[in-house]
Amino acid sequence: MKILTTATKCILTAGVFLSLSMIAFSQVKYSSKAVNMSVSGTSTMHDWVMKSTGGDCSVTFSVDATGNITDMTTLTVTVSSKALKSGKDAMDKNAYKALKADKNPSITATLKSADVSTKDNKTYTIKSVIKLTIAGKTVETDLIATAKRVNDTSISVKGEKKISMKDYDMSPPSFMLGAVKTGNDVVLAFDVVLNQ
Numbered sequence: 001m002k003i004l005t006t007a008t009k010c011i012l013t014a015g016v017f018l019s020l021s022m023i024a025f026s027q028v029k030y031s032s033k034a035v036n037m038s039v040s041g042t043s044t045m046h047d048w049v050m051k052s053t054g055g056d057c058s059v060t061f062s063v064d065a066t067g068n069i070t071d072m073t074t075l076t077v078t079v080s081s082k083a084l085k086s087g088k089d090a091m092d093k094n095a096y097k098a099l100k101a102d103k104n105p106s107i108t109a110t111l112k113s114a115d116v117s118t119k120d121n122k123t124y125t126i127k128s129v130i131k132l133t134i135a136g137k138t139v140e141t142d143l144i145a146t147a148k149r150v151n152d153t154s155i156s157v158k159g160e161k162k163i164s165m166k167d168y169d170m171s172p173p174s175f176m177l178g179a180v181k182t183g184n185d186v187v188l189a190f191d192v193v194l195n196q
Contacts, residue, residue, distance in 0.1 A: 026062070026063055027060050027061070027062055027073065028060070028061050028062075028063050028196060029058065029059070029060050029196070030058070030059045030060075030061065030154075030155055030194035030195060030196055031056070031057060031058040031059070031194060031195065032056075032057045032192050032193060032194050032195060033054070033055070033056055033057075034053060034054070034055075034192065034193070035052070035053070035054065035055035035056070035057050035077060035079055035190060035192045036051070036052075036053055036190065036191040036192060037051070037052045037055060037079050037084070037107075037188070037189070037190045038050065038051045038052075038187075038188075038189045038190075039084060039095075039186050039187070039188055039189075040186060040187050040189070041182055041183050041185065041186040041187070042182065042183040042185075043181060043182045043183065044181050048086060048091065048182070049086065050084040050085060050086045050091075050092070050095060051084065051085060051086075052079055052080070052083040052084045052085065053083075054079065054080060054083045055077065055078055055079035055080065055083065056076075056077070056078045056079075057075075057076070057077045057078075057192050057194065058074070058075075058076050059072060059074065059075050059076075059157070059194055060072070060073045060074040060075075061073070061116075061155070066121075067152075068118070068121045069116055069118070069124050069147065069155075070116060071114065071116050072111065072114040072116055072126055072128065073111075073114075074111055075109065075110060075111035075114075075128070075130065076108075076109070076110055076111075077107075077108060077109040077110075077190075078106050078107075078108050079106065079107045079108075080105060080106055080107075081096060081099045081101035081104065081105055081106060081107055082096055082101050082105065091173070094173035094174070095173050097173065098135070098165070098170050098171055098172065098173045099134065099135050099170065100135045100136055100170075103136060104133075104134075104135055104136035106133075107132075107133065107134050108132075108133045109130045109131065109132050109133070110130065110131045111128060111129075111130055111131075112128075112129040112130060112131055112140060113128065113129045114126055114127065114128040114129075115127045115128070116147075122148065122149065123146060123147070123148050124146070124147040124148070125144065125145075125146060125147075126144065126145045126146070126147055126157075126159075127142070127144050128142070128143050128144075128145065129141070129142055129143070130143050132161075132163075134163075134168040134170070135168045135169060135170050137167075137168045137169050139167050139168060141161065141163070143159060143161050144159055145157050145158065145159030146158055146159060150193060153195055153196040154193055154194065154195050154196070155193070155194045156191075156192070156193050156194075157190075157191075157192055157193075157194060158189075158190060158191040158192070159189070159190060160187055160188065160189035160190070161187070161188050161189075162185055162186070162187050162188075163185070163186060163187075163188055164184055164185055165184050165185070165186060166184055172184050
């Protein structure tokens with residue numbers, strides 16, 4: 001009888017610890033349909049930028065009992081290639097050609113791994129490795145983002161990454177019959193407010 005009682009106590013204790021750990025760390029999903037994204041670069045004539053305010057983003061964060069972010073476990077971002085606009089039709093047309101937008105209509109990113117750190121539980125640094133797909137080619141790349149709480153149910157996330165178009169088998173666009181050529185490197189920047 002004592003053996004049974006001891007075994008029962010062990011099971012109950014394990015159950016309590018498991019319940020407490022589940023309460024202490026929970027998964028919280030956030031999403032947005034307003035991803036502010038920009039792609040900027042240089043050319044032989046002047047710098048340029050293309051912007052989009054559409055797209056879908058969903059993220060799952062692990063949070064502790066006090067609501068502090070401890071990890072990022074999922075990330076999915078989808079932005080239409082043709083949602084990027086420079087304000088100049090000719091430039092947009094050449095950019096979509098470089099992006100192979102007719103065959104590959106979306107720029108996407110998914111999470112491979114992440115490490116979240118903070119010094120004040122207000123601003124978080126997310127060091128991640130993502131699978132970034134542009135012009136139909138997927139490349140694993142490191143990405144550092146900053147996250148801040150907007151309120152109890154919203155988080156702002158922003159960051160940027162310098163990428164090489166050649167890594168994605170893209171030919172840098174040219175204009176005016178090749179007289180104006182863009183540089184190979186571009187900066188991909190994003191800013192999004194995620195809501196529960």
